[in-house]
Amino acid sequence: MWDLMRKTLPGPLGLYAWLISTRWMRNNGARGPIGVTVASIVNEQILDQVNNSIRDKILKFAQEFGDIKITSGRRTIKEQAEIMAKMKNPDLDLYGKGGYVAEIKKLEMGTNGRDVEKVQKILNKYLKKGSFISRHLKGQAVDISMKYGSFNLGRAKSIAKKRGLKYKVENSRNCFHMQFVPDGTREKQGEK
Numbered sequence: 001m002w003d004l005m006r007k008t009l010p011g012p013l014g015l016y017a018w019l020i021s022t023r024w025m026r027n028n029g030a031r032g033p034i035g036v037t038v039a040s041i042v043n044e045q046i047l048d049q050v051n052n053s054i055r056d057k058i059l060k061f062a063q064e065f066g067d068i069k070i071t072s073g074r075r076t077i078k079e080q081a082e083i084m085a086k087m088k089n090p091d092l093d094l095y096g097k098g099g100y101v102a103e104i105k106k107l108e109m110g111t112n113g114r115d116v117e118k119v120q121k122i123l124n125k126y127l128k129k130g131s132f133i134s135r136h137l138k139g140q141a142v143d144i145s146m147k148y149g150s151f152n153l154g155r156a157k158s159i160a161k162k163r164g165l166k167y168k169v170e171n172s173r174n175c176f177h178m179q180f181v182p183d184g185t186r187e188k189q190g191e192k
């Protein structure tokens with residue numbers, strides 16, 4: 001509304017509307033006039049490793065959402081195994097009904113999680129068969145911390161949705177997972 005007013009109001013009134021709009025945006029997470037907003041992103045270098053299409057969307061997400069802390073981007077199979085080895089069952093279920101989920105669940109859960117090598121073996125077996133494991137392996141997903149700053153889940157969901165990002169909430173890792181798959185790429189329900 002203020003943006004429209006400063007464009008339509010003449011002279012000093014327009015300037016006044018501009019000052020209020022700038023202040024309004026600052027109080028609401030943005031940093032100054034539209035177009036020069038800069039949110040601080042912790043671990044921004046992780047974005048250099050993911051695909052450009054999701055990188056751009058995450059930057060725009062942060063611009064609107066405010067400060068974020070990135071906790072994961074593109075992963076190797078070993079990194080994926082390390083994460084899944086520690087995952088609690090409800091979060092493993094976010095991976096859908098792939099046979100590998102059932103096999104990982106069968107592994108003994110120790111104080112430090114499951115055996116990483118065993119998890120990696122399972123993942124490799126299923127990847128060889130052509131199973132889908134995670135958007136992270138393809139550089140199509142980014143996780144941000146839900147414990148950083150004044151994280152608001154409702155806002156995160158609505159901004160992600162607006163930006164065309166699919167999301168999942170990973171409670172045991174305190175992660176808000178966002179992924180983007182460009183048109184034409186196969187995406188089944190339950191994939192993450």
Ligand SMILES: [Zn+2]
Nearest residue numbers: 141142143177
């Ligand atoms: Zn994720």
